[in-house]
């Protein structure tokens with residue numbers, strides 16, 4: 001394997017564009033740092049060069065990221081899938097990152113009593129996502145008049161600008177504050193790593209591809225770790241086959257003997273989204289002394 005310092009000597013590095021200051025910034029910096037990358041903070045900077053990895057980080061406005069990646073100004077970007085879809089630029093999504101979750105949603109004033117998007121035919125819709133909104137209504141065969149607004153979209157119905165809005169929703173508190181109710185989801189979104197479609201395809205074994213694969217391995221290690229918990233327990237020996245099923249997706253669990261020959265100590269990794277159900281099942285299988293730990297990195 002080519003050591004990283006040899007790659008640096010070659011002077012080759014990849015450029016990653018991330019949001020300079022916004023909802024994705026902190027989580028993105030944390031992801032990169034947890035993946036072992038060392039770099040100076042974004043404040044007052046246009047870019048940072050990692051000290052221990054051939055990567056430059058460009059701090060830009062998130063709306064510009066799909067464009068920069070498509071044009072090759074940056075090789076990679078981390079941005080919401082909502083913006084990738086809206087930009088309609090040829091970029092490749094490499095990895096969903098499991099943060100920045102939100103939904104692009106059609107919403108109407110509570111008192112409007114509109115209950116289905118079909119009732120919006122002929123109406124004005126305010127949004128910062130005109131492309132995605134147009135596609136949504138076109139696919140549904142509903143003719144609407146789209147008004148593009150860059151912010152505070154939730155105010156549009158109160159100001160008489162539109163009958164409905166299409167905007168991002170996460171907790172739903174902005175809708176509630178503005179007396180709006182959700183009608184239908186247009187798009188589910190989360191932050192994702194995107195790539196220029198040609199940078200890494202020219203030569204499979206190019207230095208940039210090697211760097212990308214190393215970065216992907218690191219990011220996957222962090223993302224996987226966040227979605228699993230490490231569980232250690234003592235259990236009756238006969239419960240082992242059922243416990244193995246709970247560890248689906250991972251290789252065979254570690255099984256250790258205990259002082260009691262009828263009991264074993266078992267170590268498994270369990271997916272976060274079925275964590276509590278798994279604990280309930282383990283307890284019903286007779287497991288005791290169940291000890292749960294976070295995982296720092298996980299390479300599946």
Ligand SMILES: Nc1ncnc2c1ncn2[C@@H]1O[C@H](COP(=O)(O)OP(=O)(O)OP(=O)(O)O)[C@@H](O)[C@H]1O
Nearest residue numbers: 022023024062080081082083100101102168169170
């Ligand atoms: N309420 C939310 N909860 C979770 N994620 C969100 C929310 N709003 C937006 N996002 C995600 O975070 C990304 C960045 O949002 P942010 O508000 O920082 O950017 P922006 O609205 O484009 O910036 P600006 O407010 O400067 O125009 C969005 O593109 C979306 O993917």
Ligand SMILES: O=P(O)(O)OC[C@H]1O[C@H](OP(=O)(O)OP(=O)(O)O)[C@H](O)[C@@H]1O
Nearest residue numbers: 151152167168169170171172173174175
């Ligand atoms: O469902 P919620 O948790 O309330 O989040 C939704 C709000 O978050 C986003 O705006 P943001 O706060 O980013 O402000 P912005 O319009 O300046 O981007 C979005 O445009 C909504 O207004």
Ligand SMILES: [Mg+2]
Nearest residue numbers: 022023151168
């Ligand atoms: Mg915003």
